[in-house]
Amino acid sequence: MARQFKVLQIGGIDETTYFIPQKDTEWHFIPSIEGVSDIDALAEWKPFDLIYVQAPYSEMLMTVFERYSEPYSTYIDQMYWNEQFKNHSLIQQKVIRPFVYQDDSDRHRKLKAVAFPGQYGDKVSPIQCQVNADFKGASHYEGNDVLVVQGEFGTEMRPLLSWKQNLIYDHHKIIQIWPQYTVSEGVEVEYVFHLVPFNSNNEVDTVFVRRQDDLKVPLEISPREEDAYIVVSMRAKGQGVIRVGAIHKRWSRLDMGQFILGGERYVNENTDEFIHYFNPGDRKPPLNVYFSGYRSAEGFEGYFMMNKLQSPFMLIGDPRTEGGAFYLGSDSYEQAIKDVIQKRLDELGFQREDLILSGLSMGSFGALYYGAQMQPAAVVVGKPLVNLGTIAENMALVRPEDFGTALDVIYKNTGDLTDESLTMMNQKFWNKFTHTDLSKTTFAISYMAHDDYDRQAFDMMLPILSRQHARVMSRGVPGRHNDDSSTITSWFVNFFHMILEQQFGRRRENVS
CATH class of the missing domain: 2.60.120 (Jelly Rolls)
Known part of the structure; x- marks a missing residue:
């Protein structure tokens, strides 16, 4: 059975019948939270994708939020939004916001528009x-x-x-x-x-x-x-x-988020775009940032994997070109990526040593490239790709007619496809990675031993990391780039747990 979008409505007039035609929406209505004898009984309906409240502030309501709200999932009807809600610490922790509309017709339209599962x-x-x-x-x-x-x-x-x-x-x-x-x-x-x-x-x-x-x-x-x-x-x-x-x-969620509730987008003067999502988790270090891999379908990747860590996390995606442009662009574009990460570090009261950057395949480039500039506590990557010029060059004989997106990325950043351009794109990464202090950063790298996209990525990084006395954890897996993704992902998650436990005291059994 296809997943349904679960809504809990507290107070107001029951909207259940209005949403029956939407077969992918499951609507639950409680006339008054004070009339609920056992708040734990709500657990049989969870998890809730949206909690819509048409009721005044109460401590019992706050208890419901504490147990059942996920960040960005809870909205208080504008008729009830007041200082008591705004000033409660739980509002910031769960990112609870007012539900704004013009009239009842607009309210119905907005509820119906955002109540769907998934993203597209x-x-x-x-x-x-x-x-x-x-x-x-x-x-x-x-x-x-x-x-x-x-x-x-x-x-x-x-x-x-x-x-x-x-x-x-x-x-x-x-x-x-x-x-x-x-x-x-x-x-x-x-x-x-x-x-x-x-x-x-x-x-x-x-x-x-x-x-x-x-x-x-x-x-x-x-x-x-x-x-x-x-x-x-x-x-x-x-x-x-x-x-x-x-x-x-x-698919739009109006002012409630890009792709998913809470999602955001950045666009610069050249219409270069990236998307980002922040989940404050338990507001304790570290902040885990995940750069999406190549994906022709637009949207966020890695939500459930990162959410299971129960730590603050960010998702960053690059919807440009056919499946992503490796998070490279103008100075303003690249600075904006660093700025959105730094903004969330500041919001949480964290330092750079409370930051982990991560990614798989194309996302590994983002994690390593910006990791070299932000000096985080750790960088966790799988199937690393760093020599973009080499990836494009390998399309001629190593991977005939495969991954033409690499050529688009080269042309987008250099304006041509000459040998000099390929070298320039390789060097763009190494200029950042070589000329920085990585001695306090842990690198956890799972790689394909016979990678046909960027065979030398790990071998070229290791001497640089060794000279800088960076801590390196690695695991090689036999196969080409697109082989055995499940093993790579397993090691990616294992490395994450090891770092969370060893450097931040987060035991695995507490985040399973």
Whole structure:
């Protein structure tokens, strides 16, 4: 049976019947918390994905929150949100927030929109984009990542681009659409989104037109009763250069989070993006940061694995290119990643020695690259990838036609695919890793002995770590990069537990 989104409503008018049509939502209603004789009895319904409260402050309510609330899961109706709630220490610990709405209709819409299990995001690559035959300028693709169009677009908005692949609107969801693009001065663009219901004989149902200023935030399409195609095109005017990236589609949770409740996103001036989520756990050291690996589906990775550690943790994901761009970008982009980690360290009152960075495969690059800059207590990685130029070069003979994303990452960061560019990308990592003090950092590395992506990663790191007297725990596993992921993940988790117990006094039996 598919997982359901479990809601506990406390107080107010019972919303259960309103949510019966949503078969993936399980709704439980308690008229008054004071009427519950045994709070422990609520355990048969847990865990709750959302606790919605329409009741005044009470100590019994706080007891329910303490036992059953997860961070970001609990919302107090705006009619009851007051200083007693705001000033209680549990509100900060569980990240409990007010549920804000305009009227009853908006309240129902919002509850219905966010009450679904899981997360979902995908994208349409610019490789699926085609230029209008009447356009007389120049255009070219930069791999699968960017379409560059240059020339005279006219003095009025004219059709310029269309996409051969459509996005899909999933019924009963609020769909978030976010196109990536940049334009040179003197160019204006607008995106046109046509909704075509599946059973409509290609008749357009609704049209959304969004100009540049409108697209600084994603378009959100309200819930509908049936699935539909989202047909995308672009119009432009002026003269100059347009760089067109992917068009992202996500299930929205409105102002309650990106992908999951509490999720956030960062976007810089070049529309480079990363997503991040912070769970304060028990607010005791360390803060465990997990960088997501390569994933073509957009969203957070590693939530349940990190949550089982019962320590504060962060998830960071890179939804760029086909499956991620290895957390590299402009100075502002890379600084933003360090800033969101430092912000949470400060919020918890932790120091750098209370930080662990971790990741698998592509995520290992993020953990090692930023670990060299932040000098954490430990770095825990599996299947390490550090020589991005070598990974791209290996696509020619070692892994024919496999993992072309590496080429997109090289081009994105250097502007070409020459031998010099490949060397430059390798050196980008080593410049950070070699010229820093790693003597107080523990490195726990599980690696594939015959890795066909980056065979020398561990062998090249070990002498540097040895010279710096860093503590190294390692485990080699026979096979190529994509072989035996279960063993690598097992060692990844084992190393985490060893460090948590030895350096932070967190015994494994307490976090199982």
